[in-house]
Amino acid sequence: MCENTNKNIYLPYLATVEEVIDETPDVRTLRLVFQDEQVRENFSFRAGQFAEYSAFGAGESTFCIASSPTRKGYIECCFRSVGRVTEELRRLEPGDTMGVRGPYGNSYPIEELFGKNLVFVAGGIALPPLRTLIWNCLDLRDKFGEITIVYGARTQADLVYKRELQEWEQRGDVRLVKTVDPGGNGPDWDGQVGFVPTILAETAPSADNTIALVCGPPVMIKFTLPVLEKLCFGDDQVYTTLENRMKCGLGKCGRCNVGNVYVCKDGPVFTAAQVKAMPMEF
Amino acid sequence: MQNYISQQNFNALLDSLISQGKRVVAPRTNAGTVLYEPLANAADMVIDQLPRRSGKEAFFPLCEDIMTYQKEGQKIELQDIDPTRFLETVLVGVRPCDAAAIPVLDAVFSWDYKDEFFLERRKKTTIIGLACTQADDACFCTAVGLTPADPKGADLFLTPLEGGGYACETQSEKGEALVANNKELFAEPNGYKPLPLAEPQTGKFDLKKVKAWLDEHFEDPAWDSIATRCVGCGACAFVCPACHCFDIVDEGTEKQGKRRKNWDACGFWKFTHHASGHNPRDQQPKRYRNRIMHKFKYYDDKFGQTLCTGCGRCIRLCPVGIDIADILQDIDKIEVKVKVEENS
Ligand code: SF4
Protein backbone atom coordinates (compact mmCIF):
# COMPACT_ATOMS: atom_id res chain seq x y z
CA MET A 1 0.00 0.00 0.00
CA CYS A 2 1.16 3.49 -0.77
CA GLU A 3 2.12 5.33 2.40
CA ASN A 4 0.80 8.85 2.08
CA THR A 5 3.86 10.97 2.79
CA ASN A 6 1.75 14.03 3.48
CA LYS A 7 1.72 14.78 7.19
CA ASN A 8 -1.56 16.57 6.64
CA ILE A 9 -3.95 13.68 6.15
CA TYR A 10 -6.46 15.94 4.40
CA LEU A 11 -4.05 17.15 1.73
CA PRO A 12 -4.79 15.60 -1.66
CA TYR A 13 -2.34 14.60 -4.38
CA LEU A 14 -2.70 16.61 -7.56
CA ALA A 15 -3.64 14.69 -10.69
CA THR A 16 -4.08 15.67 -14.32
CA VAL A 17 -7.17 14.64 -16.21
CA GLU A 18 -5.77 12.62 -19.08
CA GLU A 19 -8.95 11.48 -20.70
CA VAL A 20 -12.67 12.15 -20.38
CA ILE A 21 -15.05 9.36 -21.40
CA ASP A 22 -18.82 9.74 -21.42
CA GLU A 23 -20.36 6.44 -20.35
CA THR A 24 -23.98 7.62 -20.46
CA PRO A 25 -25.51 11.07 -20.89
CA ASP A 26 -24.81 11.84 -17.22
CA VAL A 27 -22.13 9.34 -16.18
CA ARG A 28 -18.53 10.18 -16.90
CA THR A 29 -15.18 8.49 -16.49
CA LEU A 30 -12.05 10.50 -15.78
CA ARG A 31 -8.66 8.95 -16.33
CA LEU A 32 -6.17 10.59 -13.97
CA VAL A 33 -2.40 10.73 -13.85
CA PHE A 34 -0.65 11.92 -10.70
CA GLN A 35 1.45 15.01 -11.27
CA ASP A 36 4.17 14.15 -8.79
CA GLU A 37 6.54 11.59 -10.24
CA GLN A 38 7.06 9.77 -6.96
CA VAL A 39 3.36 9.52 -6.29
CA ARG A 40 2.85 8.27 -9.85
CA GLU A 41 5.36 5.50 -9.23
CA ASN A 42 4.39 4.62 -5.70
CA PHE A 43 0.63 4.98 -5.62
CA SER A 44 -0.75 1.50 -5.25
CA PHE A 45 -4.15 0.25 -4.24
CA ARG A 46 -6.25 -2.90 -4.14
CA ALA A 47 -9.48 -3.50 -5.97
CA GLY A 48 -12.39 -2.28 -3.85
CA GLN A 49 -10.64 0.70 -2.27
CA PHE A 50 -11.98 4.20 -2.67
CA ALA A 51 -10.66 7.74 -2.80
CA GLU A 52 -11.77 11.32 -2.19
CA TYR A 53 -11.73 13.35 -5.41
CA SER A 54 -11.47 17.17 -5.24
CA ALA A 55 -12.84 19.81 -7.49
CA PHE A 56 -11.16 22.78 -5.82
CA GLY A 57 -13.65 25.41 -4.86
CA ALA A 58 -16.52 22.91 -4.74
CA GLY A 59 -15.13 20.25 -2.39
CA GLU A 60 -14.59 16.50 -2.34
CA SER A 61 -16.63 13.54 -3.47
CA THR A 62 -16.20 9.86 -2.65
CA PHE A 63 -16.03 7.14 -5.32
CA CYS A 64 -14.27 3.84 -5.69
CA ILE A 65 -11.16 3.60 -7.79
CA ALA A 66 -12.76 2.15 -10.91
CA SER A 67 -9.66 1.03 -12.78
CA SER A 68 -7.77 -2.15 -12.03
CA PRO A 69 -4.63 -2.18 -9.88
CA THR A 70 -3.06 -4.23 -12.66
CA ARG A 71 -3.23 -1.24 -15.01
CA LYS A 72 -0.38 0.98 -13.93
CA GLY A 73 0.36 4.65 -14.47
CA TYR A 74 -3.15 6.01 -14.06
CA ILE A 75 -6.37 5.60 -12.10
CA GLU A 76 -9.94 6.07 -13.19
CA CYS A 77 -13.03 7.27 -11.44
CA CYS A 78 -16.57 7.12 -12.71
CA PHE A 79 -19.43 9.24 -11.44
CA ARG A 80 -22.86 10.61 -12.16
CA SER A 81 -23.22 14.37 -11.87
CA VAL A 82 -25.78 14.89 -9.15
CA GLY A 83 -24.30 17.51 -6.85
CA ARG A 84 -22.06 20.51 -6.65
CA VAL A 85 -18.77 18.61 -6.59
CA THR A 86 -19.65 16.12 -9.32
CA GLU A 87 -20.94 18.92 -11.52
CA GLU A 88 -17.62 20.70 -11.11
CA LEU A 89 -15.73 17.47 -11.80
CA ARG A 90 -17.77 17.13 -14.93
CA ARG A 91 -16.56 20.49 -16.17
CA LEU A 92 -12.94 19.31 -16.14
CA GLU A 93 -11.25 18.82 -19.48
CA PRO A 94 -8.13 16.93 -20.47
CA GLY A 95 -5.13 18.73 -19.03
CA ASP A 96 -7.05 20.14 -16.07
CA THR A 97 -5.94 19.49 -12.50
CA MET A 98 -7.92 17.89 -9.71
CA GLY A 99 -7.13 16.40 -6.30
CA VAL A 100 -7.13 12.79 -5.10
CA ARG A 101 -6.82 11.51 -1.54
CA GLY A 102 -6.52 7.81 -0.89
CA PRO A 103 -6.56 4.91 -1.35
CA TYR A 104 -8.85 4.28 1.61
CA GLY A 105 -10.84 1.44 3.08
CA ASN A 106 -10.52 -2.31 2.79
CA SER A 107 -10.59 -4.29 -0.45
CA TYR A 108 -11.83 -7.50 -2.01
CA PRO A 109 -9.84 -10.45 -0.67
CA ILE A 110 -8.60 -11.33 -4.15
CA GLU A 111 -6.16 -13.99 -2.92
CA GLU A 112 -9.09 -15.85 -1.41
CA LEU A 113 -10.81 -15.82 -4.78
CA PHE A 114 -7.98 -17.67 -6.51
CA GLY A 115 -9.17 -21.03 -7.82
CA LYS A 116 -12.83 -20.09 -7.49
CA ASN A 117 -15.61 -19.42 -9.98
CA LEU A 118 -16.77 -15.82 -9.83
CA VAL A 119 -20.22 -14.35 -10.38
CA PHE A 120 -20.36 -10.56 -10.66
CA VAL A 121 -23.78 -8.98 -10.27
CA ALA A 122 -24.13 -5.25 -10.87
CA GLY A 123 -26.89 -2.74 -11.43
CA GLY A 124 -26.75 0.68 -13.08
CA ILE A 125 -24.01 3.02 -11.98
CA ALA A 126 -22.71 0.38 -9.54
CA LEU A 127 -20.61 -1.43 -12.11
CA PRO A 128 -17.43 0.65 -11.42
CA PRO A 129 -16.79 -0.85 -7.95
CA LEU A 130 -16.89 -4.31 -9.56
CA ARG A 131 -15.18 -3.33 -12.80
CA THR A 132 -11.91 -2.70 -10.90
CA LEU A 133 -12.05 -6.31 -9.69
CA ILE A 134 -13.32 -7.72 -13.00
CA TRP A 135 -10.28 -6.37 -14.86
CA ASN A 136 -8.04 -7.35 -11.99
CA CYS A 137 -9.28 -10.94 -12.36
CA LEU A 138 -9.27 -10.92 -16.16
CA ASP A 139 -5.66 -9.71 -16.09
CA LEU A 140 -4.86 -12.75 -13.95
CA ARG A 141 -7.29 -14.98 -15.83
CA ASP A 142 -5.50 -18.30 -15.13
CA LYS A 143 -6.00 -17.93 -11.43
CA PHE A 144 -9.80 -18.18 -11.57
CA GLY A 145 -12.42 -20.67 -12.69
CA GLU A 146 -15.48 -19.61 -14.64
CA ILE A 147 -16.32 -15.91 -14.65
CA THR A 148 -19.93 -14.81 -15.07
CA ILE A 149 -21.05 -11.18 -15.17
CA VAL A 150 -24.71 -10.26 -14.80
CA TYR A 151 -25.12 -6.56 -15.42
CA GLY A 152 -28.27 -4.54 -15.89
CA ALA A 153 -29.47 -0.96 -16.05
CA ARG A 154 -32.75 0.83 -16.37
CA THR A 155 -32.36 1.44 -20.10
CA GLN A 156 -29.83 0.64 -22.77
CA ALA A 157 -28.51 4.19 -22.54
CA ASP A 158 -27.87 3.77 -18.81
CA LEU A 159 -25.42 0.90 -19.25
CA VAL A 160 -21.91 2.06 -18.40
CA TYR A 161 -18.64 0.83 -19.95
CA LYS A 162 -20.43 -0.11 -23.16
CA ARG A 163 -17.17 -0.79 -25.04
CA GLU A 164 -15.98 -3.06 -22.31
CA LEU A 165 -19.25 -4.96 -22.22
CA GLN A 166 -18.64 -5.67 -25.90
CA GLU A 167 -15.11 -6.75 -25.17
CA TRP A 168 -16.26 -9.10 -22.41
CA GLU A 169 -18.94 -10.50 -24.70
CA GLN A 170 -16.40 -11.25 -27.36
CA ARG A 171 -13.91 -12.94 -25.03
CA GLY A 172 -14.41 -16.66 -24.88
CA ASP A 173 -13.47 -16.84 -21.21
CA VAL A 174 -16.25 -14.69 -19.71
CA ARG A 175 -19.98 -15.18 -19.70
CA LEU A 176 -21.69 -11.79 -19.87
CA VAL A 177 -25.42 -11.60 -19.27
CA LYS A 178 -26.61 -8.05 -19.85
CA THR A 179 -30.11 -6.89 -19.24
CA VAL A 180 -32.30 -3.80 -19.14
CA ASP A 181 -35.45 -3.18 -17.15
CA PRO A 182 -38.70 -3.90 -19.03
CA GLY A 183 -39.31 -0.98 -21.39
CA GLY A 184 -35.65 0.04 -21.35
CA ASN A 185 -34.81 -1.88 -24.53
CA GLY A 186 -34.53 -0.33 -27.99
CA PRO A 187 -35.00 -2.17 -31.32
CA ASP A 188 -31.29 -2.99 -31.51
CA TRP A 189 -31.11 -4.59 -28.04
CA ASP A 190 -29.52 -8.02 -28.10
CA GLY A 191 -29.51 -8.69 -24.37
CA GLN A 192 -32.07 -9.80 -21.80
CA VAL A 193 -35.06 -7.82 -20.62
CA GLY A 194 -35.85 -7.97 -16.89
CA PHE A 195 -34.63 -6.83 -13.50
CA VAL A 196 -31.20 -7.97 -12.39
CA PRO A 197 -32.39 -10.30 -9.60
CA THR A 198 -34.79 -12.06 -12.02
CA ILE A 199 -32.14 -12.44 -14.70
CA LEU A 200 -29.69 -13.70 -12.10
CA ALA A 201 -32.21 -16.35 -11.05
CA GLU A 202 -32.62 -17.40 -14.71
CA THR A 203 -28.86 -17.46 -15.26
CA ALA A 204 -28.69 -19.72 -12.19
CA PRO A 205 -24.95 -19.91 -11.62
CA SER A 206 -23.87 -22.86 -9.50
CA ALA A 207 -22.81 -21.96 -5.97
CA ASP A 208 -20.27 -24.76 -5.96
CA ASN A 209 -16.78 -23.36 -5.31
CA THR A 210 -18.15 -19.96 -6.34
CA ILE A 211 -18.01 -16.45 -4.92
CA ALA A 212 -20.64 -13.86 -5.83
CA LEU A 213 -19.79 -10.16 -5.86
CA VAL A 214 -22.78 -7.86 -5.87
CA CYS A 215 -22.97 -4.07 -6.30
CA GLY A 216 -26.04 -2.03 -6.94
CA PRO A 217 -28.61 0.32 -5.53
CA PRO A 218 -30.01 -0.77 -2.12
CA VAL A 219 -33.23 -2.17 -3.68
CA MET A 220 -31.30 -4.32 -6.14
CA ILE A 221 -29.16 -5.71 -3.32
CA LYS A 222 -32.27 -6.34 -1.28
CA PHE A 223 -33.81 -8.52 -4.00
CA THR A 224 -30.55 -10.10 -5.15
CA LEU A 225 -29.45 -11.58 -1.82
CA PRO A 226 -32.50 -13.89 -1.53
CA VAL A 227 -31.92 -15.09 -5.10
CA LEU A 228 -28.35 -16.03 -4.22
CA GLU A 229 -29.60 -17.73 -1.10
CA LYS A 230 -31.99 -19.82 -3.20
CA LEU A 231 -29.10 -20.72 -5.46
CA CYS A 232 -27.41 -22.05 -2.30
CA PHE A 233 -24.81 -19.34 -1.90
CA GLY A 234 -23.82 -19.07 1.77
CA ASP A 235 -23.59 -15.59 3.27
CA ASP A 236 -19.81 -15.90 3.35
CA GLN A 237 -19.75 -16.63 -0.38
CA VAL A 238 -21.26 -13.24 -1.19
CA TYR A 239 -19.46 -9.90 -1.15
CA THR A 240 -20.89 -6.44 -1.62
CA THR A 241 -19.83 -2.84 -1.10
CA LEU A 242 -21.65 -0.21 0.94
CA GLU A 243 -21.67 3.42 -0.02
CA ASN A 244 -22.64 5.71 2.81
CA ARG A 245 -22.00 9.42 2.62
CA MET A 246 -18.41 10.11 3.59
CA LYS A 247 -16.26 13.14 4.18
CA CYS A 248 -12.91 12.21 5.67
CA GLY A 249 -12.51 8.59 4.57
CA LEU A 250 -10.21 8.27 7.59
CA GLY A 251 -12.45 7.25 10.48
CA LYS A 252 -12.55 10.73 11.99
CA CYS A 253 -15.51 12.76 10.77
CA GLY A 254 -18.12 10.37 12.17
CA ARG A 255 -20.35 10.38 9.13
CA CYS A 256 -20.27 7.01 7.45
CA ASN A 257 -21.24 4.65 10.24
CA VAL A 258 -23.76 1.85 9.93
CA GLY A 259 -24.28 0.92 13.55
CA ASN A 260 -20.82 0.67 15.05
CA VAL A 261 -19.20 -0.11 11.69
CA TYR A 262 -17.28 2.65 9.94
CA VAL A 263 -17.84 2.10 6.24
CA CYS A 264 -14.69 4.11 5.45
CA LYS A 265 -12.45 1.98 7.65
CA ASP A 266 -14.13 -1.40 8.11
CA GLY A 267 -15.51 -1.34 4.56
CA PRO A 268 -16.51 -0.56 1.89
CA VAL A 269 -16.30 -4.31 1.09
CA PHE A 270 -18.40 -6.59 3.29
CA THR A 271 -19.68 -10.13 3.11
CA ALA A 272 -23.43 -10.65 3.04
CA ALA A 273 -23.04 -12.20 6.49
CA GLN A 274 -21.55 -8.93 7.77
CA VAL A 275 -24.21 -6.81 6.10
CA LYS A 276 -27.00 -8.92 7.55
CA ALA A 277 -25.59 -8.37 11.04
CA MET A 278 -25.78 -4.59 10.59
CA PRO A 279 -28.73 -2.39 11.43
CA MET A 280 -30.61 -1.05 8.38
CA GLU A 281 -28.83 2.27 8.19
CA PHE A 282 -27.48 2.40 4.65
CA MET B 1 3.24 16.31 45.18
CA GLN B 2 0.85 18.97 46.33
CA ASN B 3 1.21 22.72 46.27
CA TYR B 4 -0.73 25.80 47.15
CA ILE B 5 -1.20 28.86 44.98
CA SER B 6 -3.11 31.99 45.94
CA GLN B 7 -5.60 33.50 43.52
CA GLN B 8 -3.32 36.50 43.16
CA ASN B 9 -0.31 34.36 42.30
CA PHE B 10 -2.40 32.25 39.98
CA ASN B 11 -3.36 35.38 38.06
CA ALA B 12 0.29 36.43 38.11
CA LEU B 13 1.18 33.03 36.65
CA LEU B 14 -1.30 33.45 33.80
CA ASP B 15 -0.19 37.03 33.12
CA SER B 16 3.40 35.89 32.96
CA LEU B 17 2.46 33.11 30.50
CA ILE B 18 0.62 35.68 28.40
CA SER B 19 3.63 37.97 28.41
CA GLN B 20 5.78 35.04 27.25
CA GLY B 21 3.60 34.88 24.14
CA LYS B 22 1.60 31.83 25.19
CA ARG B 23 -2.05 31.60 24.36
CA VAL B 24 -3.93 31.43 27.66
CA VAL B 25 -7.48 30.22 27.06
CA ALA B 26 -9.92 30.53 29.96
CA PRO B 27 -13.57 31.24 30.72
CA ARG B 28 -14.22 34.85 29.78
CA THR B 29 -17.36 36.88 29.24
CA ASN B 30 -17.97 37.87 25.66
CA ALA B 31 -21.11 39.91 24.96
CA GLY B 32 -22.82 38.40 27.98
CA THR B 33 -21.86 34.80 27.20
CA VAL B 34 -19.08 32.95 29.00
CA LEU B 35 -16.80 31.14 26.55
CA TYR B 36 -13.30 29.67 26.60
CA GLU B 37 -11.34 32.43 24.91
CA PRO B 38 -7.76 33.68 24.79
CA LEU B 39 -7.15 36.15 27.60
CA ALA B 40 -5.34 39.46 27.30
CA ASN B 41 -5.29 39.79 31.09
CA ALA B 42 -5.77 37.19 33.78
CA ALA B 43 -8.14 39.62 35.47
CA ASP B 44 -10.68 39.00 32.66
CA MET B 45 -11.03 35.36 33.67
CA VAL B 46 -14.31 34.22 35.22
CA ILE B 47 -13.03 30.88 36.44
CA ASP B 48 -16.09 30.22 38.60
CA GLN B 49 -18.38 29.99 35.56
CA LEU B 50 -18.90 27.03 33.25
CA PRO B 51 -18.51 28.31 29.68
CA ARG B 52 -21.41 27.77 27.30
CA ARG B 53 -19.29 25.76 24.87
CA SER B 54 -16.62 23.28 25.92
CA GLY B 55 -12.85 23.64 25.93
CA LYS B 56 -12.39 21.34 22.91
CA GLU B 57 -12.11 24.43 20.73
CA ALA B 58 -8.55 24.86 21.94
CA PHE B 59 -7.58 21.86 19.76
CA PHE B 60 -10.55 21.42 17.51
CA PRO B 61 -11.78 24.86 16.44
CA LEU B 62 -15.30 25.35 15.21
CA CYS B 63 -13.85 26.12 11.85
CA GLU B 64 -10.26 25.83 10.64
CA ASP B 65 -8.27 25.96 7.43
CA ILE B 66 -6.69 22.68 6.40
CA MET B 67 -5.14 23.93 3.14
CA THR B 68 -5.45 26.65 0.53
CA TYR B 69 -5.59 26.33 -3.24
CA GLN B 70 -4.75 28.65 -6.09
CA LYS B 71 -5.63 28.10 -9.73
CA GLU B 72 -3.56 29.36 -12.64
CA GLY B 73 -4.90 28.16 -16.00
CA GLN B 74 -4.96 24.35 -15.87
CA LYS B 75 -2.50 24.25 -12.98
CA ILE B 76 -3.38 24.24 -9.32
CA GLU B 77 -1.14 24.93 -6.40
CA LEU B 78 -1.92 23.72 -2.91
CA GLN B 79 -0.55 25.31 0.20
CA ASP B 80 -0.33 23.11 3.27
CA ILE B 81 -0.96 24.57 6.73
CA ASP B 82 2.18 24.84 8.81
CA PRO B 83 1.46 23.19 12.17
CA THR B 84 4.43 24.93 13.78
CA ARG B 85 2.35 28.08 13.68
CA PHE B 86 -0.01 26.67 16.34
CA LEU B 87 0.69 28.55 19.57
CA GLU B 88 1.78 27.05 22.86
CA THR B 89 -1.45 27.12 24.82
CA VAL B 90 -2.55 26.85 28.41
CA LEU B 91 -6.19 25.93 28.82
CA VAL B 92 -7.36 27.10 32.21
CA GLY B 93 -10.21 26.32 34.54
CA VAL B 94 -11.29 23.12 32.85
CA ARG B 95 -13.78 21.24 34.99
CA PRO B 96 -13.68 17.45 35.22
CA CYS B 97 -16.50 17.03 32.69
CA ASP B 98 -14.57 19.03 30.09
CA ALA B 99 -11.15 17.65 30.95
CA ALA B 100 -12.31 14.02 30.78
CA ALA B 101 -13.56 14.60 27.24
CA ILE B 102 -10.07 15.44 26.03
CA PRO B 103 -8.62 11.90 26.21
CA VAL B 104 -11.84 10.79 24.54
CA LEU B 105 -11.14 13.08 21.59
CA ASP B 106 -7.47 12.02 21.56
CA ALA B 107 -8.61 8.50 20.76
CA VAL B 108 -10.57 9.57 17.69
CA PHE B 109 -7.98 11.86 16.22
CA SER B 110 -5.05 9.51 16.77
CA TRP B 111 -6.34 6.03 15.96
CA ASP B 112 -4.99 4.82 12.63
CA TYR B 113 -4.59 8.04 10.64
CA LYS B 114 -3.21 10.92 12.71
CA ASP B 115 -4.96 14.28 12.51
CA GLU B 116 -2.05 16.66 12.98
CA PHE B 117 -4.33 19.65 13.36
CA PHE B 118 -5.74 18.21 16.53
CA LEU B 119 -2.66 16.39 17.73
CA GLU B 120 -0.16 19.24 17.22
CA ARG B 121 -2.35 21.64 19.13
CA ARG B 122 -2.93 19.03 21.76
CA LYS B 123 0.81 18.47 22.15
CA LYS B 124 1.30 22.19 22.64
CA THR B 125 -1.45 22.59 25.20
CA THR B 126 -1.20 22.35 28.97
CA ILE B 127 -4.49 21.80 30.74
CA ILE B 128 -5.17 23.32 34.12
CA GLY B 129 -8.16 21.50 35.55
CA LEU B 130 -10.41 22.70 38.32
CA ALA B 131 -12.39 20.71 40.86
CA CYS B 132 -16.02 21.59 40.50
CA THR B 133 -17.86 23.26 43.37
CA GLN B 134 -21.07 24.25 41.61
CA ALA B 135 -23.49 21.87 39.93
CA ASP B 136 -26.89 22.71 38.55
CA ASP B 137 -29.92 20.61 37.69
CA ALA B 138 -28.45 19.56 34.36
CA CYS B 139 -25.12 18.18 35.61
CA PHE B 140 -24.78 14.39 35.78
CA CYS B 141 -21.04 13.64 35.65
CA THR B 142 -21.33 11.14 38.51
CA ALA B 143 -23.79 9.06 36.49
CA VAL B 144 -21.18 8.53 33.75
CA GLY B 145 -18.37 7.50 36.05
CA LEU B 146 -16.74 10.85 36.85
CA THR B 147 -16.65 12.92 40.00
CA PRO B 148 -16.46 16.69 40.54
CA ALA B 149 -12.90 16.11 41.77
CA ASP B 150 -11.75 13.83 38.92
CA PRO B 151 -8.39 15.05 37.57
CA LYS B 152 -8.56 12.86 34.41
CA GLY B 153 -7.35 14.78 31.39
CA ALA B 154 -5.71 17.62 33.36
CA ASP B 155 -1.97 18.29 33.52
CA LEU B 156 -2.30 20.38 36.66
CA PHE B 157 -5.37 20.03 38.81
CA LEU B 158 -6.62 22.79 41.12
CA THR B 159 -8.92 22.41 44.08
CA PRO B 160 -10.48 25.70 45.25
CA LEU B 161 -9.93 26.34 48.95
CA GLU B 162 -11.93 28.09 51.61
CA GLY B 163 -10.67 31.63 51.92
CA GLY B 164 -9.36 31.68 48.33
CA GLY B 165 -6.50 30.11 46.41
CA TYR B 166 -6.07 26.53 45.24
CA ALA B 167 -4.44 23.28 46.16
CA CYS B 168 -2.54 22.09 43.04
CA GLU B 169 -1.74 18.55 42.03
CA THR B 170 0.49 17.85 39.04
CA GLN B 171 -0.82 15.06 36.84
CA SER B 172 1.77 14.93 34.07
CA GLU B 173 5.19 16.14 32.98
CA LYS B 174 3.57 19.20 31.44
CA GLY B 175 1.99 20.06 34.78
CA GLU B 176 5.27 19.45 36.61
CA ALA B 177 7.13 21.72 34.21
CA LEU B 178 4.59 24.48 34.69
CA VAL B 179 5.05 24.35 38.47
CA ALA B 180 8.84 23.92 38.31
CA ASN B 181 9.22 26.93 36.02
CA ASN B 182 7.19 29.13 38.35
CA LYS B 183 8.24 27.80 41.74
CA GLU B 184 8.22 31.20 43.42
CA LEU B 185 4.44 31.51 42.91
CA PHE B 186 3.61 28.27 44.73
CA ALA B 187 3.74 27.67 48.48
CA GLU B 188 3.71 24.65 50.78
CA PRO B 189 0.21 23.54 51.69
CA ASN B 190 -0.57 24.36 55.28
CA GLY B 191 -3.87 23.36 56.78
CA TYR B 192 -6.06 24.70 53.96
CA LYS B 193 -9.59 23.40 53.66
CA PRO B 194 -11.09 22.63 50.25
CA LEU B 195 -14.41 24.17 49.35
CA PRO B 196 -17.23 21.62 49.39
CA LEU B 197 -17.50 19.81 46.06
CA ALA B 198 -20.46 20.12 43.72
CA GLU B 199 -23.26 17.62 44.16
CA PRO B 200 -24.60 16.74 40.74
CA GLN B 201 -27.67 14.58 40.33
CA THR B 202 -26.69 10.98 40.56
CA GLY B 203 -28.18 7.56 40.18
CA LYS B 204 -30.56 8.57 37.39
CA PHE B 205 -29.47 5.61 35.30
CA ASP B 206 -27.01 2.76 35.26
CA LEU B 207 -24.63 3.15 32.34
CA LYS B 208 -24.08 -0.61 31.98
CA LYS B 209 -27.78 -1.28 31.83
CA VAL B 210 -28.26 1.43 29.24
CA LYS B 211 -25.46 -0.05 27.13
CA ALA B 212 -26.91 -3.54 27.45
CA TRP B 213 -30.27 -2.30 26.17
CA LEU B 214 -28.69 -0.34 23.30
CA ASP B 215 -26.72 -3.45 22.27
CA GLU B 216 -29.96 -5.27 21.53
CA HIS B 217 -32.42 -2.56 20.53
CA PHE B 218 -31.41 -0.62 17.45
CA GLU B 219 -34.92 -1.38 16.27
CA ASP B 220 -37.39 -0.79 19.05
CA PRO B 221 -40.73 0.99 19.27
CA ALA B 222 -39.29 2.99 22.18
CA TRP B 223 -37.27 5.07 19.70
CA ASP B 224 -40.47 6.43 18.21
CA SER B 225 -41.25 8.21 21.44
CA ILE B 226 -37.70 9.24 22.36
CA ALA B 227 -36.85 12.82 21.42
CA THR B 228 -39.70 13.21 18.96
CA ARG B 229 -39.59 16.92 19.70
CA CYS B 230 -36.01 17.27 18.40
CA VAL B 231 -35.90 19.94 15.69
CA GLY B 232 -32.43 18.99 14.49
CA CYS B 233 -30.81 22.31 15.33
CA GLY B 234 -27.50 20.63 16.22
CA ALA B 235 -26.94 22.82 19.30
CA CYS B 236 -26.41 19.76 21.49
CA ALA B 237 -23.48 18.63 19.35
CA PHE B 238 -21.94 22.07 19.12
CA VAL B 239 -21.80 22.60 22.89
CA CYS B 240 -20.72 19.04 23.68
CA PRO B 241 -17.13 18.52 24.85
CA ALA B 242 -17.04 15.02 23.31
CA CYS B 243 -18.84 15.41 19.97
CA HIS B 244 -16.24 15.40 17.22
CA CYS B 245 -18.05 15.06 13.89
CA PHE B 246 -16.96 17.47 11.22
CA ASP B 247 -17.48 18.45 7.64
CA ILE B 248 -14.86 19.28 5.01
CA VAL B 249 -15.82 22.18 2.76
CA ASP B 250 -14.21 24.49 0.26
CA GLU B 251 -14.68 28.19 0.66
CA GLY B 252 -13.60 30.53 -2.06
CA THR B 253 -13.83 31.06 -5.76
CA GLU B 254 -12.77 28.89 -8.63
CA LYS B 255 -9.48 30.79 -8.68
CA GLN B 256 -8.47 30.59 -5.04
CA GLY B 257 -9.76 29.67 -1.67
CA LYS B 258 -9.36 27.38 1.29
CA ARG B 259 -10.51 24.00 2.38
CA ARG B 260 -11.85 23.94 5.90
CA LYS B 261 -12.78 21.50 8.58
CA ASN B 262 -16.00 22.68 10.24
CA TRP B 263 -17.97 21.20 13.10
CA ASP B 264 -20.97 19.20 12.00
CA ALA B 265 -23.78 17.40 13.82
CA CYS B 266 -25.49 14.06 13.27
CA GLY B 267 -28.74 15.84 14.10
CA PHE B 268 -28.67 17.68 10.76
CA TRP B 269 -30.72 15.94 8.06
CA LYS B 270 -28.00 16.56 5.51
CA PHE B 271 -25.38 14.76 7.56
CA THR B 272 -26.03 11.38 5.95
CA HIS B 273 -27.91 12.51 2.85
CA HIS B 274 -26.56 10.66 -0.24
CA ALA B 275 -26.09 12.47 -3.53
CA SER B 276 -28.65 10.09 -5.00
CA GLY B 277 -31.30 11.57 -2.70
CA HIS B 278 -31.37 8.49 -0.47
CA ASN B 279 -30.96 9.20 3.24
CA PRO B 280 -30.43 6.28 5.62
CA ARG B 281 -31.43 8.53 8.54
CA ASP B 282 -34.36 10.20 6.89
CA GLN B 283 -36.26 11.12 10.05
CA GLN B 284 -35.27 13.07 13.13
CA PRO B 285 -35.81 10.16 15.58
CA LYS B 286 -33.32 8.09 13.55
CA ARG B 287 -30.82 10.90 13.83
CA TYR B 288 -31.38 11.24 17.55
CA ARG B 289 -31.00 7.49 17.92
CA ASN B 290 -27.59 7.81 16.33
CA ARG B 291 -26.66 10.47 18.87
CA ILE B 292 -27.52 8.18 21.76
CA MET B 293 -26.07 5.08 20.09
CA HIS B 294 -22.80 6.78 19.21
CA LYS B 295 -22.31 8.18 22.70
CA PHE B 296 -23.33 5.17 24.76
CA LYS B 297 -22.69 2.18 22.49
CA TYR B 298 -20.65 2.66 19.29
CA TYR B 299 -17.90 4.72 20.87
CA ASP B 300 -17.76 2.33 23.78
CA ASP B 301 -17.59 -0.67 21.41
CA LYS B 302 -14.66 0.87 19.61
CA PHE B 303 -12.70 2.77 22.24
CA GLY B 304 -14.02 1.41 25.54
CA GLN B 305 -15.23 4.80 26.77
CA THR B 306 -18.47 6.75 26.87
CA LEU B 307 -18.79 9.73 24.55
CA CYS B 308 -20.52 11.81 27.22
CA THR B 309 -19.09 13.29 30.39
CA GLY B 310 -22.34 14.51 31.89
CA CYS B 311 -21.56 18.20 31.58
CA GLY B 312 -25.25 18.91 31.03
CA ARG B 313 -24.64 21.56 28.36
CA CYS B 314 -26.94 19.96 25.81
CA ILE B 315 -29.70 19.86 28.41
CA ARG B 316 -29.29 23.53 29.30
CA LEU B 317 -29.30 24.62 25.69
CA CYS B 318 -31.79 22.43 23.85
CA PRO B 319 -34.47 24.78 22.50
CA VAL B 320 -37.18 22.15 22.93
CA GLY B 321 -36.13 20.94 26.36
CA ILE B 322 -34.77 17.49 25.49
CA ASP B 323 -32.91 16.08 28.47
CA ILE B 324 -30.43 13.35 27.59
CA ALA B 325 -30.19 12.23 31.22
CA ASP B 326 -33.96 11.75 31.35
CA ILE B 327 -33.80 9.73 28.13
CA LEU B 328 -31.10 7.50 29.58
CA GLN B 329 -33.20 7.12 32.68
CA ASP B 330 -36.16 6.05 30.54
CA ILE B 331 -33.98 3.53 28.72
CA ASP B 332 -32.72 2.24 32.04
CA LYS B 333 -36.36 1.71 33.08
CA ILE B 334 -37.22 -0.17 29.89
CA GLU B 335 -34.41 -2.56 30.61
CA VAL B 336 -35.75 -3.21 34.09
CA LYS B 337 -39.15 -3.95 32.61
CA VAL B 338 -37.72 -6.36 30.07
CA LYS B 339 -35.83 -8.21 32.79
CA VAL B 340 -38.90 -8.49 34.99
CA GLU B 341 -40.94 -9.86 32.09
CA GLU B 342 -38.25 -12.41 31.32
CA ASN B 343 -38.14 -13.55 34.92
CA SER B 344 -41.87 -13.97 35.32
S1 SF4 C 1 -23.96 14.66 25.54
FE1 SF4 C 1 -24.65 16.53 26.64
S2 SF4 C 1 -24.20 16.07 28.80
FE2 SF4 C 1 -23.05 14.57 27.60
S3 SF4 C 1 -21.02 15.51 27.37
FE3 SF4 C 1 -22.23 16.09 25.55
S4 SF4 C 1 -23.13 18.08 26.06
FE4 SF4 C 1 -22.40 17.18 27.98
Ligand code: SF4
Ligand atom coordinates in the same frame (compact mmCIF):
# COMPACT_ATOMS: atom_id res chain seq x y z
S1 SF4 D 1 -30.34 20.70 20.92
FE1 SF4 D 1 -32.32 19.63 21.16
S2 SF4 D 1 -33.50 20.15 19.30
FE2 SF4 D 1 -31.34 20.68 18.88
S3 SF4 D 1 -30.55 18.83 17.84
FE3 SF4 D 1 -30.06 18.62 20.05
S4 SF4 D 1 -31.79 17.45 20.91
FE4 SF4 D 1 -32.44 18.20 18.88
Ligand code: FES
Ligand atom coordinates in the same frame (compact mmCIF):
# COMPACT_ATOMS: atom_id res chain seq x y z
S1 FES E 1 -16.01 9.06 6.25
FE1 FES E 1 -15.35 10.18 8.01
S2 FES E 1 -15.54 8.63 9.54
FE2 FES E 1 -15.96 7.51 7.74
